[in-house]
Amino acid sequence: MVNPGLLQIDLSKWDQIAPPPPSTYPFSLSANPNGYISLGERLRDEMRKHRPELVFQFHAQPDRRVLALVPCDSGEYHFPKGGRVKDLRFTQSLIAAGVILPARYQVAWNPQAGAWVACLVSSEAASPAAALKASLPPRQKRKSA
Amino acid sequence: MSLSHVDDTLKDHVRRFGRNLDYEDCLAEAWIAYLEALNSYRRVQGCCGWEKYLSLCVQEQLQALRSQRNQHIQIHSSLSLDHPSGEGDSPAGNWLPAQSGNFERTVLFRDYIGQLRSPMKEIAHYMAQGDSPEEVMECMSMTPAEFSYWTDCLREQLEKEYL
Numbered sequence: 001m002v003n004p005g006l007l008q009i010d011l012s013k014w015d016q017i018a019p020p021p022p023s024t025y026p027f028s029l030s031a032n033p034n035g036y037i038s039l040g041e042r043l044r045d046e047m048r049k050h051r052p053e054l055v056f057q058f059h060a061q062p063d064r065r066v067l068a069l070v071p072c073d074s075g076e077y078h079f080p081k082g083g084r085v086k087d088l089r090f091t092q093s094l095i096a097a098g099v100i101l102p103a104r105y106q107v108a109w110n111p112q113a114g115a116w117v118a119c120l121v122s123s124e125a126a127s128p129a130a131a132l133k134a135s136l137p138p139r140q141k142r143k144s145a
Numbered sequence: 146m147s148l149s150h151v152d153d154t155l156k157d158h159v160r161r162f163g164r165n166l167d168y169e170d171c172l173a174e175a176w177i178a179y180l181e182a183l184n185s186y187r188r189v190q191g192c193c194g195w196e197k198y199l200s201l202c203v204q205e206q207l208q209a210l211r212s213q214r215n216q217h218i219q220i221h222s223s224l225s226l227d228h229p230s231g232e233g234d235s236p237a238g239n240w241l242p243a244q245s246g247n248f249e250r251t252v253l254f255r256d257y258i259g260q261l262r263s264p265m266k267e268i269a270h271y272m273a274q275g276d277s278p279e280e281v282m283e284c285m286s287m288t289p290a291e292f293s294y295w296t297d298c299l300r301e302q303l304e305k306e307y308l
Binding site: 031032033034035036088091092095101132135136137139 | 181185187188189190191192193194197198201202205
């Protein structure tokens with residue numbers, strides 16, 4: 001057995017491991033199987049720097065791969081302070097579009113659109129039925145008597 | 146949803162998914178699935194509506210019952226619940242899984258396993274037939290530490306013989 005404390009080493013000949021690169025888009029949005037849409041904490045803080053109220057017009061591509069949140073004063077889509085809102089109709093529409101829940105989107109400000117644009121980064125399924133199956137947690141097996 | 150409506154819905158599901166299983170058994174299982182679905186639906190209500198979720202739960206429950214009843218029964222047996230009835234013309238060999246592996250080596254390996262000392266013999270036997278470590282531990286009433294010790298011994302023995 002080699003004793004690491006007694007090894008003779010020359011670090012100049014070794015590879016130096018760089019720290020992992022930081023995420024390009026630190027802001028995220030997620031949709032969960034329980035029907036909640038959540039804004040990431042950092043995204044929430046960044047949004048509040050510009051507007052204290054999290055009120056938007058919420059747009060989604062028909063395939064649900066890209067979403068857009070347009071900040072406005074009289075928008076219909078309102079996130080409470082915690083940045084979490086329950087919207088079963090939207091999360092179920094994700095499944096219908098073949099997106100597996102929980103779904104994670106990377107978000108960035110898009111100046112051209114004047115909106116926070118979110119792109120899907122988590123898994124997709126081949127069909128709505130496959131997405132539904134993959135999104136439901138496995139049921140626990142009962143012990144037979 | 147009233148109880149009679151639930152009962153009607155479950156009976157519909159049993160007729161649809163129960164197929165050749167016993168009707169009363171299926172209905173009992175469907176009620177169990179319904180009660181479990183009631184408890185778990187709030188965690189997955191973002192995925193689908195209640196009716197769809199209930200249907201999936203009942204289907205899964207009946208499939209589990211079918212698998213349980215089919216244990217140790219080959220698909221071509223007349224006792225099998227998955228027996229492809231109505232296809233009487235096709236020979237039974239069509240339903241058997243394709244042969245794989247090397248027969249001679251399998252026999253030699255089984256012979257070798259038979260010569261191991263207990264409990265390595267039993268562990269090797271269970272693992273060769275595809276049982277998971279958890280299943281082997283349960284069958285042999287072993288703790289994870291004991292199981293790990295004996296699998297290490299088995300690995301050592303195999304390495305000594307074959308490497």
